[in-house]
Amino acid sequence: METNQVSQTPAISPLVIRERTGSISAAEVISVLKGEITALHIKQAFSTEIADEITANFIRSPGLKERNDGVPGQYVGASHYRNDAATYFAEAETARPDVDALFGNLVDPVRGLFDALKRQLHKQGIELRLARSDSGQANICRAVSWSGGGTYVLQPHDDVAQVLCAENDYELPAVAQNTVAALNFYPSMPEEGGNLRLWSHKPTVNDRKSQGVETTGYPYSAAYLETVPYRDIQLRAGDIGLIDGGFVHGVTGQSSNGRRRLVLNSFFGFARPDLVLWWT
């Protein structure tokens, strides 16, 4: 009993948050990868014209689907979450034309960041590439509009459990030993809410076990997080949020009328000292 209770008291890890307006730099991205920054919030990082066109393309996409994996939301693209590698990479291949079509004739800002980071890492002798298997390779991003009701449209979770517990046929589990960086571009945001809430806590395997979320990292209860300080990152369309996905985070409730919230999401991290993998 005693030890159980101890393991259920979340340890506090400080948040290092950098917020500014402008363009994201590869050097800052690498600081997140190295665990020096917990969250990087770049305001007005891409134009509202691009943001609006991506949003319009998402809404009319023939590839728009309802998630059926217990996390409420609509999406275009593929998620490795709770999928074996064969399923994920096959879905990624099928969805690629729909993901590409989100950007129409635009210069894709996610691809722009991927390419810049690839060049920067290459100078340091590090390869950046999409995760892959015999059945295909990951897409550059997936687009998601969360639709949970109540306090959170996306419940508090971490992004590491799903990587650590990815099956053997994935290249990904090695990345869970390092920072799992979660990259989010926001083409559309509601009038109110929809902010990214980041708790000062990086769960361990034992923490996850105690909460019954060992393989998913989702969702952490309000009771578990009660004593943990948090910060809200206030987002607007055109912003980028890059976080250490090992910290518990979630998306706050949003106004239900008006603009919907849309995120372009990708994950990346070191699989080896000379290899960074990128997936969705």
Ligand SMILES: O=C(O)CCC(=O)C(=O)O
């Ligand atoms: O939508 C967001 O701001 C965060 C998304 C997220 O945490 C995830 O996809 O794991």
Ligand SMILES: [Fe+2]
């Ligand atoms: Fe997440």
